[in-house]
Amino acid sequence: MFALNSKKIFTIIAVTLSVIVFGCSDKLELTEPVASNSSEQESDLVWNFPEMDRSLDQTSKTIEELLSVYNIPKAILDTISTKELVKICMVHPHWGLIHVYNDRRTGMSVLVQNFNGFQELFYRNDAAIELLKAYNKLDPLAINPMWTPLEQGIYSAKFEKFEMLLSSRAMIDKLDKEGIQSLQEVIISKYQKKKELPEIYSLWDLSTTVAVCLNILQKENSIILEEYRGQINYFMNTYMSEDLQFLDTIVELLRTTVL
Template sequence: MVHRQAARTRFWLLGIVSLLLVATFSQNVPAQAAAPVDRDTRGAYQFPVKPGTAEWRALNSHDEMLKVTQVPAETLRGMSTADLSKTVLDYPLFMDMFAFNSIQTGFDRVASRFNGLTAFLARPDSGSVLLKEYQAIDPLAIKPGWSLAQQGAYDARITAIEMLLAQDAVRATLTPQQQQTLLDQTIAIYRAKQQRADVYGHTGLERTALVMGRVVSSQTPSFQQQINAQIDLQEFLKTGTYASPDVLSQIVAAADPKAAPVTDDVRTQDYYTTVYTPYSSAVTAIAMTTELTSSQISSANSYVASVYPQAVRETNASRKYNCHSYAWHNQSTSNSIWINTPGDDTYWTDGSYTRWQIPYRWFDNMKVSYVNDDHSAIDIPNGSSPLFRSKWGQYPRMRHAPSYSPYNSSYLDYFFPS
């Protein structure tokens, strides 16, 4: 009897120790190796404050917009990846990514500011969920009665899905077979977009080619060698912007070697050029020769009107010039020059402009640099209330308060002509 009781005691103690060891070990297992987390199916998150409402119109800064559009942490943890994907695509500020000097930079900015997108990019099944969404896309599904703005919004929705799939973190979750399925779908969508060039234009092809090119580069060593040898191909696959017809053709040929050569009906193409500061310093720039489609322009105009109702749109959306070009080079609406950083820095590093500081007097129409967000503006006289005029990426030229734009206004430098 005593032996049995001792045996039972030893067994009981062994069980307790085992449980403690399991608990300790579980705390040290990486998240990726943990058992799948049960997710609920309550649907996509419903943002409590949305564009078009009185509550949204009352928001006085971009920071306030960011604050009211974060998803509660507990909700994020319990949300299925499919519902999280819908939440990300419905994020009111997602299309801010078009307001930056490249689509990849814009995506990165949005991702760093929205906790829902950050969480989605960390999900181990993000790729498979998005692939299903992408397979359901039909660029030719545009209905005859759709307005230009509706057509452009459909194009923007496709772009949002493609930019998510273009991210390494998402594609890394796909199996080799899924990668091939994705590649096949990009080819099909590219061909379909070509049939509706009036809606998707050259920029629509760029978005699809970005996904296509990044998939091929990870699978095909010979194409990677081709990329290494060509700066323009490297830059496009890095930024997602400024692909010549030749670059697009190379990507499609690498993705589908048996396919017939593609033509994009683009008669001209963007090219590198040089502009000069007032002190004659050379600045590398891009001469932009193609414009957004009417659908894309209408959709972009509608976006800034809805999301930034306190700002004033002064022009139509345009991909022909950006904030740096407008502020430092040419304020005409016929401007067709795009200047990327660090080109804008040259205007003050060569002495053409002087950074304002006390005890200088205040000057009208000073140039403004958003130091923490690669944006330029012009300060315009408005009494005691600061007011800026700036071009928002491929969005329109806008008149706005310093903190009422897609950019981080926490640190501003002002410059006047030397």
């Protein structure tokens, strides 16, 4: 029911077409994403990602060299509000990198290490609150049945982006008790709504939601997780589980935990 079906596989491949791997992992050619930054970026952003110069030879460049063009000049970065910075980070042209590596956590680390916007976001004390506010506005059920599979995939990927950031312990640690409780309520609601559309949100999509749940529990009440430590250790290395019962269990543990 929640398997990684052919439709989801197509979507992941399409969204990840922004990255082509040649030979070794540190040599990449980045092409314009399927949902290009020109169409996804909001017109009112104070800073927009530059278009890639297709005339340059990219095959000999390292990933650091290729991604450096997207860094925000410090004079501008210092003036950007955290709310605005969240918007900018959400439309980074190469989020598809998180699907290139063996697991999404590694891909996320590569993105953070090579974009000063993400680094600045993790530095700011109000980052988690602003991420949560923006994430809370997304509705998993707001999928238009008239959208193409690619359009549906681009929308569902928005949740993955927020959840990859919100699942970070560094981000969770920025929240006070009230913030943790708000995140608890919001993340459980998102999980329950995702499960209503299994044809859109597969186990792949549910897993990042559960990653947020799990890291809240790791911080607030880790002792109740000991029974599942083996599965948790594997999950934390991959951010993926094919066991729906395990995912449901983690969410239920969070739901019944008084924070």
